[in-house]
Amino acid sequence: xxxxxxxxxxxxxLLCGGLGILVVASVQWKTHRFYQNLAKIDExxxxxxxxxxINQLARDLLKHGNERTRTQWYSLMDHIEAxxxxxxxxxxxxEGHREHxxxxxxxxxxxxxxxxxYEDPARVPEFHGDQLFxxxxxxxxxxxxxFGILYQRMQQEELWTLIAVxxxxxxxxxxxxxxxxxxxxxxxxxLLAIREGLRQTGQGNLDVKLxxxxxxxxxxxxxxxxxxxENLKKVTSSRxxxxxxxxxxxxxxxxxxxxxxxxxxxxxxxxxFAYVASHDxxxxxxxxxxFSELLMERYEDQFEGEAKTWLTFAADGAKRMQELIHxxxxxxxxxxxxxxxxxxxxxxxxxxxxxxxxxxxxxxEGRLTHDTLxxxxxxxxxxxxxxxxxxxxxxxxxxxxxxxIHVSAEQLGGMWQISVADNGxxxxxxxxxxVFSIFQRLExxxxxxxxxxxxxxxxxxxxxxxxxxDANSGGGSIFRFTLAASMDSMNSxxxxxxxxxxxxx
Amino acid sequence: xxxxxxxxxxxxxxxxxxxxxxxxxxxRASSATLRIGxxxxxASALLIQAKAEGAFAAQGLxxxxxxxxxxxxxxxxxxxxEVDLATSAEMPLSVAALEGKEFKIFAEICELTDGAWIVxxxxxxxHSASDLRGxxxxxxxxxxxxxxxxxxxxxxxIELTELQLLFFPAEELHERLLAGDIDAYSMRNPFIxxxxxxxxxxxxxxxxxxxxxxxFCLAGTPEIRTRSPEELVGILEVLHRQERKPLDLNKxxxxxxxxxxxxxxxxxxxxxxxxxxxxxxxxxxxxxxxxQEGAEPREINVLNWICSDELMQVTPAAVKxxx
Numbered sequence: 092x093x094x095x096x097x098x099x100x101x102x103x104x105l106l107c108g109g110l111g112i113l114v115v116a117s118v119q120w121k122t123h124r125f126y127q128n129l130a131k132i133d134e135x136x137x138x139x140x141x142x143x144x145i146n147q148l149a150r151d152l153l154k155h156g157n158e159r160t161r162t163q164w165y166s167l168m169d170h171i172e173a174x175x176x177x178x179x180x181x182x183x184x185x186e187g188h189r190e191h192x193x194x195x196x197x198x199x200x201x202x203x204x205x206x207x208x209y210e211d212p213a214r215v216p217e218f219h220g221d222q223l224f225x226x227x228x229x230x231x232x233x234x235x236x237x238f239g240i241l242y243q244r245m246q247q248e249e250l251w252t253l254i255a256v257x258x259x260x261x262x263x264x265x266x267x268x269x270x271x272x273x274x275x276x277x278x279x280x281x282l283l284a285i286r287e288g289l290r291q292t293g294q295g296n297l298d299v300k301l302x303x304x305x306x307x308x309x310x311x312x313x314x315x316x317x318x319x320x321e322n323l324k325k326v327t328s329s330r331x332x333x334x335x336x337x338x339x340x341x342x343x344x345x346x347x348x349x350x351x352x353x354x355x356x357x358x359x360x361x362x363x364f365a366y367v368a369s370h371d372x373x374x375x376x377x378x379x380x381x382f383s384e385l386l387m388e389r390y391e392d393q394f395e396g397e398a399k400t401w402l403t404f405a406a407d408g409a410k411r412m413q414e415l416i417h418x419x420x421x422x423x424x425x426x427x428x429x430x431x432x433x434x435x436x437x438x439x440x441x442x443x444x445x446x447x448x449x450x451x452x453x454x455x456e457g458r459l460t461h462d463t464l465x466x467x468x469x470x471x472x473x474x475x476x477x478x479x480x481x482x483x484x485x486x487x488x489x490x491x492x493x494x495x496i497h498v499s500a501e502q503l504g505g506m507w508q509i510s511v512a513d514n515g516x517x518x519x520x521x522x523x524x525x526v527f528s529i530f531q532r533l534e535x536x537x538x539x540x541x542x543x544x545x546x547x548x549x550x551x552x553x554x555x556x557x558x559x560x561d562a563n564s565g566g567g568s569i570f571r572f573t574l575a576a577s578m579d580s581m582n583s584x585x586x587x588x589x590x591x592x593x594x595x596x
Numbered sequence: 597x598x599x600x601x602x603x604x605x606x607x608x609x610x611x612x613x614x615x616x617x618x619x620x621x622x623x624r625a626s627s628a629t630l631r632i633g634x635x636x637x638x639a640s641a642l643l644i645q646a647k648a649e650g651a652f653a654a655q656g657l658x659x660x661x662x663x664x665x666x667x668x669x670x671x672x673x674x675x676x677x678e679v680d681l682a683t684s685a686e687m688p689l690s691v692a693a694l695e696g697k698e699f700k701i702f703a704e705i706c707e708l709t710d711g712a713w714i715v716x717x718x719x720x721x722x723h724s725a726s727d728l729r730g731x732x733x734x735x736x737x738x739x740x741x742x743x744x745x746x747x748x749x750x751x752x753x754i755e756l757t758e759l760q761l762l763f764f765p766a767e768e769l770h771e772r773l774l775a776g777d778i779d780a781y782s783m784r785n786p787f788i789x790x791x792x793x794x795x796x797x798x799x800x801x802x803x804x805x806x807x808x809x810x811x812f813c814l815a816g817t818p819e820i821r822t823r824s825p826e827e828l829v830g831i832l833e834v835l836h837r838q839e840r841k842p843l844d845l846n847k848x849x850x851x852x853x854x855x856x857x858x859x860x861x862x863x864x865x866x867x868x869x870x871x872x873x874x875x876x877x878x879x880x881x882x883x884x885x886x887x888q889e890g891a892e893p894r895e896i897n898v899l900n901w902i903c904s905d906e907l908m909q910v911t912p913a914a915v916k917x918x919x
Binding site: 225 | 707709747750751805806807808809839840841842843864867869871873874875878879882913914916
């Protein structure tokens with residue numbers, strides 16, 4: 092049976108309180124009875140004193156027998172009678188003896204009357220006096236018996252009250268001891284166990300298990316504590332794992348940061364190298380080209396057969412080399428020589444690109460269409476270059492059909508996804524990723540340097556976006572790239588991209 | 597829990613045991629049987645009630661009560677060695693003292709008021725006490741009723757010479773009255789009751805409760821003091837405790853095998869007590885003087901027949917005679 096701590100405490104308080112009240116009540120009763128008996132003894136003492144006066148008055152009566160002694164006698168008799176009537180005893184023994192005393196008093200009164208019946212006291216027979224004294228003496232004895240009964244009763248009551256107080260006090264002490272034991276067993280011990288458990292838990296020991304002594308409040312507390320400790324252990328394990336993961340990630344991030352820094356440094360050096368190389372290469376290449384052209388102009392007649400062809404090759408090679416260097420120089424400048432970002436009109440960029448390619452558009456009978464295009468955050472020149480490259484490719488790698496380019500845009504949260512669809516030859520799936528690598532061309536001898544789409548991807552990346560190519564269902568390709576709608580979106584995307592890159596790293 | 601209660605229980609039992617030992621420490625081991633001669637009336641009420649309640653046994657005493665029809669017969673039994681102690685009114689004791697019997701009075705145990713009175717036959721012309729003059733009055737010689745008669749006449753200033761005093765055994769007085777040998781007699785119950793029943797309205801009684809209080813005493817031969825001193829004290833201790841109790845007439849009647857109603861009529865006249873007072877000496881001396889009337893007076897020291905040592909051991913306050 093489950094007994095709660097509250098019930099136990101209530102029982103303890105009731106038991107000890109009840110016993111305490113009984114002890115106090117017993118002492119109170121004892122004191123009350125003591126004073127009650129004492130008062131009774133005082134009353135009896137007064138009666139005894141009056142009975143003692145009978146002897147003296149009887150002698151007076153026998154000697155004088157005058158009016159004064161008679162008056163005193165009757166007064167004394169009445170007085171004693173009233174006192175005897177007023178005496179009340181609560182026990183039968185004393186009451187029985189009081190009745191004896193009343194009878195003796197009646198006999199004394201009769202004996203006194205008999206004495207007073209003689210006109211001449213000298214004629215009163217001696218035995219009348221003897222009987223009067225005998226009865227008075229008996230009354231004294233009877234009063235003493237009553238005293239004895241009262242004293243005996245007081246002693247008995249004292250004894251029993253002492254026993255009662257002793258037993259009740261002993262019971263109270265025992266109850267207090269039991270209560271102490273109870274409090275220790277049912278309250279202090281579980282509390283100490285809980286305190287010890289909390290202390291150990293505070294020191295980091297989560298393997299503590301509190302003892303569940305019984306199904307009371309402390310038992311429930313211990314059970315709850317153990318359960319919560321188990322939960323804490325699980326949370327702590329997860330936290331530790333998370334901390335380890337965070338530490339690993341931080342380490343990876345630091346490593347990535349270092350790698351990025353190295354990479355950026357390396358890129359910068361590479362860009363610097365590309366720039367310097369491109370720039371420095373242009374001079375000797377220009378000399379090769381110039382002198383090749385000069386040779387062709389002045390000494391064309393002197394070259395025959397293959398020599399002339401070879402010279403032409405050299406001149407074309409130099410020209411081609413110049414184009415490569417030019418494109419490479421532009422590519423290397425994309426990150427360092429870009430314009431500041433701002434809100435730009437995508438339609439304006441598209442229009443400028445179309446204008447730059449007007450000749451090719453016309454010669455190829457190309458057609459450019461578009462949906463409503465948004466304004467967004469970016470570098471207008473570079474976005475124009477993106478459209479120019481994509482439109483140029485669409486025209487270069489056209490199919491037999493007349494080129495048709497369609498530009499559309501779709502908002503995806505804080506980003507815009509721009510699609511440039513053409514009806515050209517299309518790009519085999521195996522090359523859809525490679526086309527964005529530098530110097531990658533789908534066909535050898537094909538027109539171009541193989542830097543255009545690499546530049547496009549670099550520009551898009553600089554704007555925090557991505558670019559990929561899908562096959563157009565109607566033939567051709569769809570180049571899709573994302574651009575930030577606003578500066579905030581771009582910053583957010585850039586941060587996320589950096590993190591993802593680091594995570595990937 | 598039980599283990600923890602055990603020491604307390606043992607402690608409590610020891611404490612109560614000590615208390616019980618303290619209360620019962622006065623008890624004595626049972627020894628030889630003591631026989632006490634008593635009368636089957638309330639004069640021996642303390643002894644009879646103690647016996648009926650088993651108070652003697654509780655005191656460790658083996659006491660037998662031997663019934664006698666009167667105190668005089670009980671004293672005869674004492675002197676004949678039939679009993680070790682006897683209860684008797686003071687008058688037979690005075691007679692025994694006069695006869696030179698060896699005995700000791702250890703305590704007065706009851707006082708009887710109106711224990712003797714006179715019954716007469718109206719047809720003999722007796723209607724009031726003064727009518728006793730010139731009549732033949734019977735009584736038992738040298739007994740309490742004899743002493744009462746003397747005092748009764750004195751109180752009414754009737755001289756002994758004015759009437760004829762005749763002595764008969766107690767059991768003969770009733771028949772003598774009916775037979776016309778006497779006109780009245782002084783006696784006690786149950787003899788007077790018999791006469792009242794026989795005479796009916798013709799009977800006339802004369803009471804005077806204040807002229808003679810009979811003092812019933814517990815007496816024994818002097819040897820009892822040396823033979824059973826502790827038992828003697830023990831008996832007095834029992835009587836001392838009984839003195840403080842009310843009379844239980846049902847118990848006494850049950851022991852005597854009589855109707856409690858018979859005792860009820862007597863209860864107001866009896867005063868059980870335990871004492872030794874100067875008045876006993878005076879009473880006995882007065883009786884001795886009466887007994888020696890007409891003879892050469894002998895000086896008898898009543899103190900020689902009274903022994904207060906044992907009662908002093910039990911309750912000194914009860915001893916009120918001057919020694």
